[in-house]
Amino acid sequence: MLIKSSTALRSDYTSVSNLAHETGDPIYITKNGEGDLVVMSTDAFDKREERLEQRARVLEAEARRLMSEESFTTDDVREMLKKKYAHA
Template sequence: MNIRPSAAIRQNYNEIADICRKTSEPVFLTKNGEGDLVVMDIETYSRREKMLKLREELLSIEEDRLAGRSGCTLDELDTYLDDVITEV
C-alpha cells in the first residue's frame, strides 16, 4: 500500500503517476494525517470497473439461479466469460 501526503500530488505529480502505472496499484493521499483521496492510473481504474461490472452480473445471475429462474447452458456461459475476459 502506497500512502503519501496530499501535498505530494502537487509537488511530485509525475512521480506519483509513475508509481501508479508501474505498480497498477492506487496511491492513497492523506490530509492532516487522515485518508483523503485515492489516485490510480486510468488502465487500472478501467480494469477494476470492468471487474466490478462482471461481479455484479455474476451476482445477478446467481440470484436468478437461486430463485429458480432459467439460465444458460455451460457452453453459452463459457463463450460469455471468454468474451468478458478478452475485454479485461
C-alpha cells in the first residue's frame, strides 16, 4: 500500500503522479495523519472499473441461473451461432 501525505501531494505533485503511473497502484493520501483520498492513474482506474463491471455481470448471470432462468452451455451457443451464420 502506497501512502503519501497531502503535503507531499501539494508540494510534489509530479512525483506522486509518476509513482501512480509507474506502479499502477492506488496511492492513499493522508491529511493530519488520517486517510483522506485515494489517487490513481486513469489507466489503473479504467482497468479497475472494467474488472468491477465484469464481476457484476458474472454475479448477475449467476443470480439468474440460481433463479432457474434459461441458460446455455458453450456448446449450445456455438451451435446457435453456426445456425445463425450458416447463410452468411
